[in-house]
Amino acid sequence: MNKKMPTMECGKVAILFTEWSQDSVDNPNLGVSNDLLPICGKHMLQRVIEKIVDSGFLTIHVLLTNSSGEVRDFLGSGERWGCSIQYHQNHPQSLLREKLKTLTLADDDHYLVANSHTLPILKKSFYEPGNNHQGKVAVHGNEKAIAWTGWGIFRGDWLMAQQTVAQLHENAMDESSPKARCLTHEPYTVITLADLVNTSRRILNESNANNEGNYIHISRGSKLHDSVQLVAPVFIGRHVKVSANTIIGPNVVIGDGAYIDKGAHLTNSIVMPDTYIGEILELKQVVVRGKSLANIQLNTVIEVSDSHLLSVVSDVLAQGPWEYRFTYLFDLIGNVFRFGKQKYGTDKTLKSAEVVWD
């Protein structure tokens, strides 16, 4: 039995796996890990960190794989969330056990294991070790099929006995060493891009329900032409420009700094920050990031070479027609000197929706 090692950590300790799932041919991506793609202003990694800290785990060990740079840049030392974050490289080839050794886990202490692709909806009591010394796992599903969410509270000695991540998965639900199973509603998850679209729709629909079906959120600095039609629920990030005769919604999220050109029609889609959507394009069940488009129904990602169709906004400004550059620059200058709400259009355009400003 290992002695409890004195550490500099304070409070409860969590172990966070990033890139829990591996990319594959059947699971295309947009060039960045899905947990770093923003939904309604926040990506899943942020939502997960906030949940871990809210639940009282102020020391977080983050196990990194491929997107280590982006994750570290975003999370930093954890000071932003009032916690302490330490990073550990988790190469797929190395044994999990070797990684966990560096965390100096005490045998009889309990640790939260979480992953950045899935966020279960759990009561506060889940995060207390309670009387079940074997630990507990958050599961979802029904009598026919139950699956582990990747979140659980485990003893240190049990964690140290797991050789690999796959073994951790298998043994978390092992009947011979039963852990208390806490059933959650369907968790928020971004393992695949289809999951990302579904999670985005759920978050929007929850806001929509709270706003009597009229949720349209337009963030600071965004400008919408008078003729834009918005069909709730819709979330528009900051400094977004939406041109004439565009239809946005339902179930659309547009990230900060995006530019939607004339006549485009967006439904059940996510536009990532700084993305240009060309004239008259139809986006239906897609996720777009710069020149990359993921069609969820076809489960395919394409790179669009024509900048007038899809692009990064800065490319459009650099290469696009002079009218775009001047219009955009004037808007940017205007935004610097204008504070608070932006004029967005008439009530008729919004179909009497309650618009939420931030």
Added chain:
Amino acid sequence: MKLDIEKISERDGVIVKVETENLDASNVKEFREKMQAHLDGHGLVMLDMKNINFVDSSGLGALLSALRVMNNKEGQLKLYGMNKPVRALFELVRMHRIFSIYNSREEAFAAL
């Protein structure tokens, strides 16, 4: 770029199999030139797109031109065998609503 031509015996038509991976700015002129005779000479043209992995806006423009030629003389242009990336591009620019697109040659024939 090679176009494999197969006559459709029971109709005034041809199946054109495009033997190229890309239909883009580099070969679209050649595509137009080679297609023109078949568009002018038949009331039904079925385009087999199985080999095409990439289409850009020039390629889309060439296909639209072909469609216009057929529509003007009340003929038919049917596309089939598109792979997912090409299909995704067609949906993005709404051309899936303009063209008759089928998953397979059999489906295209069944729709005649």
